[in-house]
Every structure is written in structure tokens, then in C-alpha cells.
Amino acid sequence: AQSVTQLDSHVSVSEGTPVLLRCNYSSSYSPSLFWYVQHPNKGLQLLLKYTSAATLVKGINGFEAEFKKSETSFHLTKPSAHMSDAAEYFCVVSDQNSGYSTLTFGKGTMLLVSP
Amino acid sequence: GAVVSQHPSRVICKSGTSVKIECRSLDFQATTMFWYRQFPKQSLMLMATSNEGSKATYEQGVEKDKFLINHASLTLSTLTVTSAHPEDSSFYICSAWTGGGTDTQYFGPGTRLTVL
Numbered sequence: 001a002q003s004v005t006q007l008d009s010h011v012s013v014s015e016g017t018p019v020l021l022r023c024n025y026s027s028s029y030s031p032s033l034f035w036y037v038q039h040p041n042k043g044l045q046l047l048l049k050y051t052s053a054a055t056l057v058k059g060i061n062g063f064e065a066e067f068k069k070s071e072t073s074f075h076l077t078k079p080s081a082h083m084s085d086a087a088e089y090f091c092v093v094s095d096q097n098s099g100y101s102t103l104t105f106g107k108g109t110m111l112l113v114s115p
Numbered sequence: 116g117a118v119v120s121q122h123p124s125r126v127i128c129k130s131g132t133s134v135k136i137e138c139r140s141l142d143f144q145a146t147t148m149f150w151y152r153q154f155p156k157q158s159l160m161l162m163a164t165s166n167e168g169s170k171a172t173y174e175q176g177v178e179k180d181k182f183l184i185n186h187a188s189l190t191l192s193t194l195t196v197t198s199a200h201p202e203d204s205s206f207y208i209c210s211a212w213t214g215g216g217t218d219t220q221y222f223g224p225g226t227r228l229t230v231l
Contacts, residue, residue, distance in 0.1 A: 032218045043121075043208055043224035051218070090158065094218045103220060105158040
């Protein structure tokens with residue numbers, strides 16, 4: 001069984017300051033890990049994914065995440081927050097053992113960006 | 116590329132009626148489509164997995180007779196909420212998977228269902 005824990009339900013930052021959204025995972029297999037962003041009343045947009053290549057993954061809009069197997073973590077970071085980054089962020093783990101990709105979502109972290 | 120659309124984006128219906136939601140992959144063929152449900156301020160919960168031409172696989176606790184899923188082609192899956200009740204009000208999101216070596220799912224924009 002796999003699971004995802006997003007350690008913060010809300011994170012508040014000021015525009016221009018760094019962003020850190022924390023995620024820990026549990027998986028019986030070598031996992032694929034994703035970060036998705038969801039703006040209000042919108043679908044999900046893929047920010048980045050890790051699939052056992054480089055442990056530091058660069059995504060869109062300046063986001064990146066580092067896979068740390070020893071810590072079972074996949075934290076999302078961005079050097080400088082923009083107002084447009086305010087949204088809900090989901091850390092997701094994929095189980096491919098079922099023959100297709102079954103995604104398990106974390107509970108989400110709401111990122112609030114103040115001027 | 117890899118665009119998934121949903122229709123309608125928003126629907127309001129009376130209790131007891133049925134509502135159909137369409138999910139289309141616009142520029143690729145989807146071996147498998149997934150239906151999720153998201154309650155306010157909560158995460159996505161997988162409802163069912165559908166493969167083209169076969170019956171959907173429902174997650175535990177999801178009533179298959181209430182949430183009818185049809186995946187008639189490689190680009191279209193439909194979710195019908197039958198005899199809808201206010202507790203079925205939610206945000207329904209579909210995703211599509213191309214199969215092969217990738218495990219990336221592409222998500223639709225979601226459908227907001229409100230049952231009065």
C-alpha cells in the first residue's frame with residue numbers, strides 16, 4: 001500500500017520569498033512522485049514528476065522538488081513566490097504495480113501569497 | 116498536447132434526476148480513464164477506473180449502480196450520476212492515461228455538480 005502525507009495544510013509566504021511545501025511518502029515499490037497544482041474551481045495541472053532518474057526535478061513556473069529516498073520525502077520548493085502561485089498543491093504517488101497508474105493523493109497544501 | 120476536456124463545467128439539477136458528465140481526451144487516445152471526486156477543501160478520491168470497451172472497476176464504497184461509467188471509445192468516457200441527491204453534490208474530475216511506459220495522468224478541468 002502507498003500513502004502520502006503533506007505536512008502542512010496551509011503555508012503563508014510573502015511575495016518574493018522562498019516557498020517550501022513538504023511531502024512524505026510511503027510505497028512498497030520504487031515510486032513515481034508528482035506535484036500537481038489546482039487553482040480555485042479548476043482542474044489539476046502537473047508541475048513536475050519524479051521517475052527514478054535525477055533526484056532533483058525541475059518543473060514549470062520555477063518549481064522544483066528533490067527526491068530523498070533516505071527521508072522518504074519529496075518536498076516542493078520555489079526560490080521566489082509570485083502572487084499567481086497562490087493555489088492548492090497536491091503531492092501524489094503512483095503505483096504502477098497494478099498494470100496502470102493508480103494515483104494516491106495527499107490531502108493538499110494551500111499556498112497563500114501576500115503582497 | 117495531452118488535453119482533457121469535461122462537459123459540462125457546471126451543472127445544477129433537482130434531486131432525483133440523472134446527470135451525465137463527459138470526459139474527452141482531445142489530442143491523444145486514452146487506454147484508461149479515471150474518475151475522481153473532490154469534496155470542498157479536501158483531496159481527490161478515486162471513484163473508478165475505466166478501460167475502453169470493458170466494465171469499470173469501482174473503488175470500495177462507490178455504488179456502481181449510482182455512478183454509471185461508460186468508456187465507449189479511446190477518447191470518451193462518461194459518468195452518469197443516477198437519481199442524484201444533495202449529498203452527491205461535489206466536484207468531479209476525470210483523468211486520462213495513455214498507457215505504455217508513462218504513468219502520467221492528464222486531468223480534465225472538472226465538473227461542479229450541485230443537486231438541489
